[in-house]
Amino acid sequence: xxxxxxxxxxxxxxxxxxxxxxxxxxxxxxxxxxxxxxxxxxxxxxxxxxxxxxxxxxxxxxxxxxxxxxxxxxxxxxxxxxxxxxxxxxxxxxxxxxxxxxxxxxxxxxxxxxxxxxxxxxxxxxxxxxxxxxxxxxxxxxxxxxxxxxxxxxxxxxxxxxxxxxxxxxxxxxxxxxxxxxxxxxxxxxxxxxxxxxxxxxxxxxxxxxxxxxxxxxxxxxxxxxxxxxxxxxxxxxxxxxxxxxxxxxxxxxxxxxxxxxxxxxxxxxxxxxxxxxxxxxxxxxxxxxxxxxxxxxxxxxxxxxx
Amino acid sequence: xxxxxxxxxxxxxxxxxxxxxxxxxxxxxxxxxxxxxxxxxxxxxxxxxxxxxxxxxxxxxxxxxxxxxxxxxxxxxxxxxxxxxxxxxxxxxxxxxxxxxxxxxxxxxxxxxxxxxxxxxxxxxxxxxxxxxxxxxxxxxxxxxxxxxxxxxxxxxxxxxxxxxxxxxxxxxxxxxxxxxxxxxxxxxxxxxxxxxxxxxxxxxxxxxxxxxxxxxxxxxxxxxxxxxxxxxxxxxxxxxxxxxxxxxxxxxxxxxxxxxxxxxxxxxxxxxxxxxxxxxxxxxxxxxxxxx
Numbered sequence: 001x002x003x004x005x006x007x008x009x010x011x012x013x014x015x016x017x018x019x020x021x022x023x024x025x026x027x028x029x030x031x032x033x034x035x036x037x038x039x040x041x042x043x044x045x046x047x048x049x050x051x052x053x054x055x056x057x058x059x060x061x062x063x064x065x066x067x068x069x070x071x072x073x074x075x076x077x078x079x080x081x082x083x084x085x086x087x088x089x090x091x092x093x094x095x096x097x098x099x100x101x102x103x104x105x106x107x108x109x110x111x112x113x114x115x116x117x118x119x120x121x122x123x124x125x126x127x128x129x130x131x132x133x134x135x136x137x138x139x140x141x142x143x144x145x146x147x148x149x150x151x152x153x154x155x156x157x158x159x160x161x162x163x164x165x166x167x168x169x170x171x172x173x174x175x176x177x178x179x180x181x182x183x184x185x186x187x188x189x190x191x192x193x194x195x196x197x198x199x200x201x202x203x204x205x206x207x208x209x210x211x212x213x214x215x216x217x218x219x220x221x222x223x224x225x226x227x228x229x230x231x232x233x234x235x236x237x238x239x240x241x242x243x244x245x246x247x248x249x250x251x252x253x254x255x256x257x258x259x260x261x262x263x264x265x266x267x268x269x270x271x272x273x274x275x276x277x278x279x280x281x282x283x284x285x286x287x288x289x290x291x292x293x294x295x296x297x298x299x300x301x302x303x304x305x306x307x
Numbered sequence: 308x309x310x311x312x313x314x315x316x317x318x319x320x321x322x323x324x325x326x327x328x329x330x331x332x333x334x335x336x337x338x339x340x341x342x343x344x345x346x347x348x349x350x351x352x353x354x355x356x357x358x359x360x361x362x363x364x365x366x367x368x369x370x371x372x373x374x375x376x377x378x379x380x381x382x383x384x385x386x387x388x389x390x391x392x393x394x395x396x397x398x399x400x401x402x403x404x405x406x407x408x409x410x411x412x413x414x415x416x417x418x419x420x421x422x423x424x425x426x427x428x429x430x431x432x433x434x435x436x437x438x439x440x441x442x443x444x445x446x447x448x449x450x451x452x453x454x455x456x457x458x459x460x461x462x463x464x465x466x467x468x469x470x471x472x473x474x475x476x477x478x479x480x481x482x483x484x485x486x487x488x489x490x491x492x493x494x495x496x497x498x499x500x501x502x503x504x505x506x507x508x509x510x511x512x513x514x515x516x517x518x519x520x521x522x523x524x525x526x527x528x529x530x531x532x533x534x535x536x537x538x539x540x541x542x543x544x545x546x547x548x549x550x551x552x553x554x555x556x557x558x559x560x561x562x563x564x565x566x567x568x569x570x571x572x573x574x575x576x577x578x579x580x581x582x583x584x585x586x587x588x589x590x591x592x593x594x595x596x597x598x599x600x
Contacts, residue, residue, distance in 0.1 A: 027501060028418035028421075028422050028427065030502075031414045031415055031417060031418040031501075031505075032414075032415050032418050032419075032427065032430065034411045034414065034415075035411040035412055035414065035415040035434070035472055035476065036415070036430060036434070038407075038411065038465065038468050038469040038472055039433070039434050039437065039469050039472050039473070040469075041450070041465075041469060042442075042447065042450075042465055042466050042468065042469025042470060043434075043437045043442065043469045043470050043472075043473070044433065045446070045450065046442065046443040046444075046446035046447040046449075046450055047440065047442075047443045047446075049443065049446035049449065049450070050443035050445065050446050053445055053446055053449070058445075058449075103345075110334055110337075110338060111338075114591075117335065119587075119590065121338055121342070122590055122594075123586050123590060124342055124346050125342070125345070125346060126582075126586075126590065127346055127350070127579070127582075128346065128349075129526060130526065130575065130578045130579055130582055131530070131575050131578075132529070132530035132531075132532060132547075132548045132551075132574065132575070133530060133532065134530070134532045134548045134551060134552060135530075135548075135551065135571045135574060135575055138551075138555065138562075138567055138568075138571055139349050139352065139353055139571070140349070141562075142352060142353070142356070142367050142564060142568070143348070143349060143352060143367075145367055147365070147366060147367050148367040149348060149352060149367065149368075149369055152368075182345070187593075190590070190593045190594045193594050194593075194594045194595065197594070235439075239439050242441070243441045243533070245532070245533040246530075246531075246532040246533055246548070249532065249533075249536075249552065250552070250555070264533060267444065267445075268533070268536070268537070271445070271537060276445050276448075276449075279444075279445050280443075280445040280446070283441075283443060283444055283445055284443075286441055287440055287441060287443070290439060290440060290441060291440075294439055
């Protein structure tokens with residue numbers, strides 16, 4: 001953060017006569033500083049501080065913040081909270097990502113052309129994006145309620161069906177992850193539509209003239225050239241779902257038992273008990289998980305992108 | 308649909324055109340069948356049940372109410388649901404956050420796009436990292452506490468600005484890199500200062516991308532619950548999602564669906580109304596403008 005300050009002096013008057021150099025050179029300090037101040041203070045600094053906090057025993061019950069090494073990790077691991085929350089978070093993220101991308105890609109293929117009727121459908125399928133994840137959690141908690149519309153529909157063929165989707169550990173996790181996918185698929189659809197429309201039509205026509213079937217055209221042309229949109233959607237949906245909290249707070253509260261207790265649900269719980277150190281430990285785990293998944297994934301997905 | 312498809316596919320035999328038309332009808336039939344459970348039923352469920360009495364809404368049926376309790380439910384949301392306070396606080400967070408992030412973010416993006424300094428590129432990457440890496444919430448609370456801002460709307464808004472800046476900076480920088488530099492150079496030759504060039508040359512060109520940024524910011528900031536719950540401690544400072552949660556959790560014996568849904572309708576209403584007014588620009592902005600990874 002020191003160097004941009006030095007750029008001011010690095011733009012002497014001589015260069016003013018050569019505007020290209022002037023724009024590419026210095027003089028940007030005051031354009032950068034305000035945003036860097038906010039990012040540095042409220043993103044970078046907390047991010048760095050999270051490491052010492054994760055190894056401390058800060059709580060509401062004491063004024064000092066003693067350093068305890070790996071104690072937080074060990075105790076969270078030994079009582080099963082850490083391992084369980086990591087597993088739940090990963091399953092949640094993968095299910096949400098898969099639901100979201102399958103729905104989004106199908107919708108994008110159907111609604112690619114900008115016609116009046118397609119615009120109407122795009123607009124309709126975008127509505128869930130506007131709702132808060134909390135609202136989405138309540139809506140679907142109503143739909144999948146034992147007395148709700150989902151069971152009523154299943155009841156037509158299987159009368160008296162009253163399964164509690166959020167009451168059983170395995171279906172509860174899949175249900176909340178599905179809600180997450182439902183809430184965000186409208187955005188992913190638009191990204192895929194943008195990706196599809198950036199593929200030149202002549203390529204598809206050429207493949208068609210060469211005798212490629214519809215499936216071959218999809219797989220070898222569209223799917224291959226859609227790689228940047230794929231990278232973007234898969235990474236953002238997966239990483240976003242790793243911070244899952246809101247949907248669960250409304251739909252299941254982390255239960256039954258700990259079946260839907262993701263890392264962030266556990267963060268909130270530890271925080272409400274007043275254990276800020278262990279809350280930090282869990283929050284640092286989210287970050288580590290994001291890095292461990294996102295970095296290799298971006299690298300791998302980028303490899304198959306056509307430049 | 309069918310017509311658009313056939314104009315694209317050059318002159319074919321009429322049989323093919325007929326087949327295309329049938330395929331178009333089939334496609335939209337499937338889309339309608341999918342849209343029903345995906346969007347229409349969920350929206351209908353919340354709206355129709357928000358008009359019912361508590362006992363009737365507990366059945367969670369899609370039928371019209373037999374006893375209308377519209378006025379009672381929505382009055383309860385405003386009076387007991389802390390709605391107006393929530394709306395005011397949500398506006399107090401969202402409006403300044405969006406304006407500050409767009410203004411400061413676009414200022415920085417211009418610098419990131421045009422400066423060739425390695426140090427500025429490093430700063431660009433650090434800022435962009437906030438798109439992927441989740442905010443570290445506990446140290447943020449500690450920090451706001453030391454600044455005397457813990458639990459305040461100002462502290463919450465500052466945290467939102469700092470952690471959401473990256474998305475706007477990343478998108479806008481990519482956009483500026485695609486713009487020709489000649490206009491900016493011409494302004495410099497004419498003797499315009501750099502800040503004047505920003506306002507009169509650059510900013511007008513950034514309208515479309517900043518609209519996309521504004522839409523994404525509003526969606527994220529308006530709907531945030533996790534950070535709000537941890538940073539805003541009192542009900543006087545609660546934003547809309549927090550008032551919804553407090554209202555829903557208030558009854559001990561399960562949810563009063565009529566009231567929860569009424570609050571939910573009113574919580575979602577501001578964004579849905581704005582969206583319905585500006586949907587054409589928002590959608591085309593999102594598809595054509597910025598979201599190209």
